[in-house]
Amino acid sequence: xxxxxxxxxxxxxxxxxxxxxxxxxxxxxxxxxxxxxxxxxxxxxxxxxxxxxxxxxxxxxxxxxxxxxxxxxxxxxxxxxxxxxxxxxxxxxxxxxxxxxxxxxxxxxxxxxxxxxxxxxxxxxxxxxxxxxxxxxxxxxxxxxxxxxxxxxxxxxxxxxxxxxxxxxxxxxxxxxxxxxxxxxxxxxxxxxxxxxxxxxxxxxxxxxxxxxxxxxxxxxxxxxxxxxxxxxxxxxxxxxxxxxxxxxxxxxxxxxxxxxxxxxxxxxxxxxxxxxxxxxxxxxxxxxxxxxxxxxxxxxxxxxxxxxxxxxxxxxxxxxxxxxxxxxxxxxxxxxxxxxxxxxxxxxxxxxxxxxxxxxxxxxxxxxxxxxxxxxxxxxxxxxxxxxxxxxxxxxxxxxxxxxxxxxxxxxxxxxxxxxxxxxxxxxxxxxxxxxxxxxxxxxxxxxxxxxxxxxxxxxxxxxxxxxxxxxxxxxxxxxxxxxxxxxxxxxxxxxxxxxxxxxxxx
Numbered sequence: 389x390x391x392x393x394x395x396x397x398x399x400x401x402x403x404x405x406x407x408x409x410x411x412x413x414x415x416x417x418x419x420x421x422x423x424x425x426x427x428x429x430x431x432x433x434x435x436x437x438x439x440x441x442x443x444x445x446x447x448x449x450x451x452x453x454x455x456x457x458x459x460x461x462x463x464x465x466x467x468x469x470x471x472x473x474x475x476x477x478x479x480x481x482x483x484x485x486x487x488x489x490x491x492x493x494x495x496x497x498x499x500x501x502x503x504x505x506x507x508x509x510x511x512x513x514x515x516x517x518x519x520x521x522x523x524x525x526x527x528x529x530x531x532x533x534x535x536x537x538x539x540x541x542x543x544x545x546x547x548x549x550x551x552x553x554x555x556x557x558x559x560x561x562x563x564x565x566x567x568x569x570x571x572x573x574x575x576x577x578x579x580x581x582x583x584x585x586x587x588x589x590x591x592x593x594x595x596x597x598x599x600x601x602x603x604x605x606x607x608x609x610x611x612x613x614x615x616x617x618x619x620x621x622x623x624x625x626x627x628x629x630x631x632x633x634x635x636x637x638x639x640x641x642x643x644x645x646x647x648x649x650x651x652x653x654x655x656x657x658x659x660x661x662x663x664x665x666x667x668x669x670x671x672x673x674x675x676x677x678x679x680x681x682x683x684x685x686x687x688x689x690x691x692x693x694x695x696x697x698x699x700x701x702x703x704x705x706x707x708x709x710x711x712x713x714x715x716x717x718x719x720x721x722x723x724x725x726x727x728x729x730x731x732x733x734x735x736x737x738x739x740x741x742x743x744x745x746x747x748x749x750x751x752x753x754x755x756x757x758x759x760x761x762x763x764x765x766x767x768x769x770x771x772x773x774x775x776x777x778x779x780x781x782x783x784x785x786x787x788x789x790x791x792x793x794x795x796x797x798x799x800x801x802x803x804x805x806x807x808x809x810x811x812x813x814x815x816x817x818x819x820x821x822x823x824x825x826x827x828x829x830x831x832x833x834x835x836x837x838x839x840x841x842x843x844x845x846x847x848x849x850x851x852x853x854x855x856x857x858x859x860x861x862x863x864x865x866x867x868x869x870x871x872x873x874x875x876x877x878x879x880x881x882x883x884x885x886x887x888x889x890x891x892x893x894x895x896x
Contacts, residue, residue, distance in 0.1 A: 392518065399745030403753050408451055411444070412750050415452035416757045419459020423479075424467055425791055430460035434720050446728035447743050451750040453721055458510060458700045458751070462758045465502040465693055470495060470770075471784050473604035478661045478696040480826050481668040483603045485681060485688030492684050495770045497630035501638050501686065502693045503762040509646040509694035510755040513701035516650050518748055520705070531655065533845065534852050537838035538862035539655065540831055543662060545866040547669045547824065548873075555873040558824050561815075565828015566835065568593050575837055588800035595661075597792045597805040598829050602822040604788050605809025608781050610816060630686075638690035641671050645694030652695070653702020665827050667695035701751065708732055708744065 402408060422433035433456050441449035464479035469486035482502065489498040531539070548558035571582045572592030583589040630638070648670065649663040671691040672681045681688045707718040725732055730743060737744050775783075792805045812822050846852035854860045 399749030402746030403749035411448045411452040415455020416459040419456035420463035423460035423463025472607040481692035488684035499766045505694040506697040507759040509698040513650045513698040533841035534859040538859035542866045549869045561824035562828045565825040569829045569832020597801045601805040601808025602812035606812030609813040637686040641687040641691035642694045645691040649695035649698030650702040653699035663695040663699040664692035667691040
């Protein structure tokens, strides 16, 4: 314990130096802007700015890139709350209750809760990163393809079970998303499938156009179809801060989201996206008023926002402790470290303690910087709601088209966004949840790769999933959830048969 405190003091001596502070600030500002812009996201932001770090020393470069990463997690909630357009994929769940709070005139509290929840989750998860990195990273390494497949499958079943609505509908939407996620070049054979000659679909259907279409464009279509446009929001100064009840309702979800996000962040995959979905499902299932979710529930915003920021720190655990990236964003950062002559892994802490502990301390500093940046901007952002809808919605649509096009420079992505917008409008009318579609698109490549790698390991024997303890346990938990979901249906069927039998006896 004493040694850890001494190392952290060393880290703060590095992180609070003027140069490192400046690059942490630059990274946080750029990350916030990247998160606000629809379609860009942290991966694109880090990839584009990686060459700009080549002239810097390793500490400054890594601190700036990390600032972009968790800055984008903060910024992505802004457009999700104000316009129902996810700034990046992890903000999809914030579109639901965050936007509903904005429509109720609570946009200021929603932005403030998102900022404070992100700060608390980011800070606590950095503490966990500091103490738990080596043992947790070793546990994550026990996950091979069979365990990974079972975990992802369990994740889908958990989300469907906890969705609060029909599990069949939720699984149908997830299956549709999985189908969309299979479009493009087969990762193992290189076969071009389900693209119907459209070359631009070689990399698959992107998460960004699907998410922006299902949420942003669908919202525009739904509002345009109303007889009278929604009234213009003119929030007063006293309405910009959360009430005591809203702080109380957000406290437990922030804590649960922090723990869930950090633990999910350690496991390989798009952790910051998956963690927000899991957190939302957990909060909805645990809530005493689940009917409020989707209509402005504070817990439906606080939990996912905390989870995706905690997952950011969790993703650094295997990267720093073992040199194993847990997803595409840590992989890019791992490449950046290697470009600067840093070899991540167990020896990093001993060989370059200034860099390791300086990086840890800079995450504390970065979270404070992001809180200072975001809270004062709440009043400025809320003014967007004062713009009349006939002016605001065309601007949102143009903003969405530019953001989606900017990711790959592809008109096909814009068409995908528009088609998904029309589909999202139809699904809303039919009372289907659209969030599982996005999750399916995210998970499809990972689930398919894990399944096929597992079968390759076992010469095509599916028994590999039940002969390995971890994967067997995860699949058993998934089977229990399915049985629990089927129980009401079985009960209704038995009641119906009993009533039918009584009716027949009465006739006789």
